[in-house]
Amino acid sequence: MTSGVQHDKKPVVVKFGRRAGEGKQASPGHAGYTGYSRVLSSEDSVADEWAPFSTRTEWEIARWAKLRGPSSTALSELLKINGVVERLGLSFSSSEELNQIIDKKLPSGLPQFIREEVTIAGETYEFYHRDIIQCVRVLYANPELAPFLTHAPEKHYTSPDKKTRIYSEMHTGKWWWKLQEELEKTFPGATILPILISSDKTRVVMFGTKSAYPVYMTIGNIPKELRRKPSQRTHILLGYLPTTPLHHVQNKASRRRMVANLFHYCVSRMVDPLKHAGKTGVLMSTGDGITHRTFPIFACFVGDYPEQVLVSGCKTGDCPKCPTKREELGRLEDKYEYRDLAKVLDALSTFENDPGGYAPKCAEAGIKPIVHPFWESLPYSDIYLAITPDVLHQLYQGMMKHLISWVKNAFGQKEIDARAKCLPPNHNIRMFSKGISSFSRLTGKEHADMCRILLGLVVDLKLPDGRSPLPLIQCIRSLLDFLYLAQYPLHTSETLRLLQKSLEEFHKHKQVFVDLGIRDDFNLPKLHSLAHYVESIQLFGTTDNYNTEYTERLHIDLAKDAYRATNHRDEYRQMTVWLERKEKVLQHQSYLDWQSGNLTVVLRPTSMEFNGTLTIAKWPSVKAVDLDDITNNYGATFFREALCRYLVISRHTGTPLTRYQLEQRVLYMALPFTSLPVYHKLKFTVPTDLEQSKFLTLDAIHARPERQSKRKTLIPARFDTALLNVESNGEIGTGLQEGSRAGQVRVIFALPGTKDEHLAYIEWFTKFSTPDPKHGMLKLSRAFDGNDRITSVVPVSSIRRSIHLLPKFGPTVPEHWTSVNVLEKCAAFYLNPFSDRHMYYVMSNS
DSSP, rough: OOOOOOSOOOOOEOOOOTTTTTTTEEEEGGGGGGHHHHHTTTTTTTTTTTTTSSSHHHHHHHHHHHHHHHOOOHHHHHHHHTHHHHHTTOSSOOOHHHHHHHHHSSSSOOOOEEEEEEEEEEEEEEEEOOOOHHHHHHTTTTTGGGGGGOOOOOOEEEEOOOOOOOSGGGGGHHHHHHHHHHHHHHHHTOOOEEEEEEEEOOEEEHHHHHSEEEEEEEEEEHHHHHHOOOTOOOOOEEEEOOOOOOOOOOOOOOOOHHHHHHHHHHHHHHTTTTHHHHHHHHEEOOOEEEEEEEEEEEEEEOOOOHHHHHHHTTOOTSSSSSSOGGGGGOOSSSSOOOOOHHHHHHHHHHTTTTTTTTTHHHHHTTTTOOOSSSTOOOOTOOHHHHHHOOOOOIIIIHHHHHHHHHHHHHOOOHHHHHHHTOOOOBTTTTTOOOSSSSSOOOOOHHHHHHHHHHHHTTTTTTTSSOOOHHHHHHHHHHHHHHHHHHHSSSHHHHHHHHHHHHHHHHHHHHHHHTTTTTTTTOHHOOOOHOOOOOOOOHHHOOOOGGHHHHHHHHIIIIIIHHHHOOOOOSSSHHHHHHHHHHHHHHHHHHHHHOOOOTOOOOOOOSEEEOOOEEESSOOOOOEEEEEEHHHHHHTTHHHHHHHHHHHHHTTSSSSSOOOHHHHHHHHTTTSSOSSEEOOOEEEEEESSTOOOOOOEEEEEEEEEOOOEEEEEEEOOOEEEEEEEEETOOOOOOOOOOOEEEEEEEEEEEEEETTOOOOEEEEEEOOOOOOTTTTOOOOOBBOOOEEEEOOOEEEGGGGGGEEEEEEEOOOOSTTTTTOOOHHHHSSSSEOOOSSHHHHHHHHHHOO
16 A cells, blocks of 8 residues: 655645734743742742752652652651651651641642532532633643644645645644634634543552542643653643442433433533633733633543543444434445534523423434533534544454454464464564463553554465455455554545545455354444544544543553552542642642753654664673674574675775676685674664653664573574665665665674674565555565575664564464574565554555
8 A cells, every 4th residue: 555645744834824823922020930939939948949848858858759759658657767857857757747848838830629519319429620721721831831832723735736735733633723713703813722621430449449530631732742741741630520320329211311410510510611711712821921812612522432422412322423323333424424513502402491301302413311511501612523533442442352353253263373473573563472362351552462463364364164365354454554544643635535445445345244254233333433533633633632542541640649649538639639749749840940941841743754763782792702603693694705795895885896806805805803792682762851861762673692591591582674775875765665675684793993883694585576465565585596595794774673574374374383483484474564653654655
């Protein structure tokens, strides 16, 4: 599959123009943390730079205690040890005294939680929430985010002819542009603040049923690259909802209605300030002191299917976005109309005047009889547009989970597991040493790991009844294409067309599962939801703007850890206090960083390119390996010849040699050394901070022989395969050009007396073929010169990245094949396009 679209080029930007998003410079004293500093200066102890703490040591201990330290009881017991407080020079001697300093002397950034009660069927329940406008104000005024905020919509195109549009951040979508046009008629210069709200119930204990129901919020003005990082604190805990199942209500239908009404009432209280602010606007200042007339508008709801059903008011089994009938969910239509919001609001408005006819009116409108859903009065909001795609639950935990199960039923678990056990290792590939059928409960990550290898497990398999497996293979390929395309961080009109086409291909071939007796129908809400992806991306930007993976990660810090810090009695009160103190400490740390000029926000531009930097250890893994040991232990059979050839060629770059001259010089060349320093690993990394002191490993390539562990167990050898650039100009393109080849890295080494020049001994594979028409993968095999493998020594700088090769197993897996020896035993391979998202993009542009 070829998209033919280059995502890394600078787009042509069309700004909204007029006065959209305009701001005015406030007084100089309103920028950055100056307001925070003024509040801190009102304390008596401000003379010291570490105020309200007496010393740097005291501050760092306080920070450790609240962010990383033990329980409050354990801290108090530590401080009671004779001499600890005195030797550390602390002004507090217990956890309670530290809490008093934080509560009374550290300024509040985020608003405090408000406790409210609600009574249902004679039982009273509590919930906690914050002022949402103040939460938005804090995010908007964050000085760390000020350089990156977006205040007005834009249209991005691939070229000046403006034929192909680009979608990435929220401000590149159609929703923001259309709403800006509407607001400009009444409020010229308006700045829209898209509000993204997420809710999800989660267990807070390892064993048992105790759960919490957090609600999170953020704003779409913040780049998605920062919104996905918990460390940037761009999501705010808006509140905790009651988790009661209302077991005391005996009638099940009444109980379900009450649970839904309880949810909507509590969330309505949370978002109530948006009603006025969204209509008339509210003045807010950014962290650099610019004041805008902002309109906080509820734009997106982020949640899994049960949450989407609860929020939209539809029935379980229905689509929460459109009125498609349940028995038609398995069909793919050319276009879907969203639920009629005006009709729904008209039905909801009859509750007070016609209680008896309320339920039939709601049923006619296609929703359950919810009393005043939270979105009913929110200005400029449409809940049926606001429900966004959910890659985690709709794809990984939804359709891909189903697909893996269907494939195992079709081909049998035994053969699938046998193939999974003997796949070669790779940095991005999980090794399933027991197969993929032994798991009892799979996470989204485990489903993602299986998706990387799924196509390679079945390409040569035969169906038990002799039926052609081609439709099934095409189903797998098309759904995997949809999965990977849906996660592009940058889309164009062309890639969205490919996304839609891959879904059409799946629907075209899905009948095979019915014919095999695996499915009766495909009326699955999660399959139907895929039909709404293209339009949602056009409205709100790419799916990584509203990914439930990000908010589920917040559960650890804002729900699970908070609960563990309590004594499990009246836990919500304790959880909110614990979180407020933690937030104060984090804000004070940011203030100190701002004072010292150490704010380290890194924003990498959205790109589909592999942006890792090749790095190698400063010191070799083995200082000196004998040349004979390199040949024998590393399997580098022609190492001496390949190294001599490289040295001869490098010495005659200006005067090319004939083949005969080259071979003569290689034959009579004597190497001036008997051993070489050898490295066992290459890495591709990106910095995670401005100082480039911390790095994230994107990819790695191993080339190490068999060895013993410290426990005297045998660790098998590993020689990874890589994609290498062999073009003479040294340039690296996007796809698999003529100058790209696959090779197995056997040895990574340096020549004596050279520090920065590292070389690699490569065993080559054949040139890439055309994609197989059945499954779209490229076939390759070992490259031979007669009976000898073709090898070379090349600079490691020509290595672009690792690749994963899928063995061509044939009808059954040979019993003697393992993940250790399969690269040696197998004669032919397929290049795995699904090993990671970048590899998929490279293959798509080839």
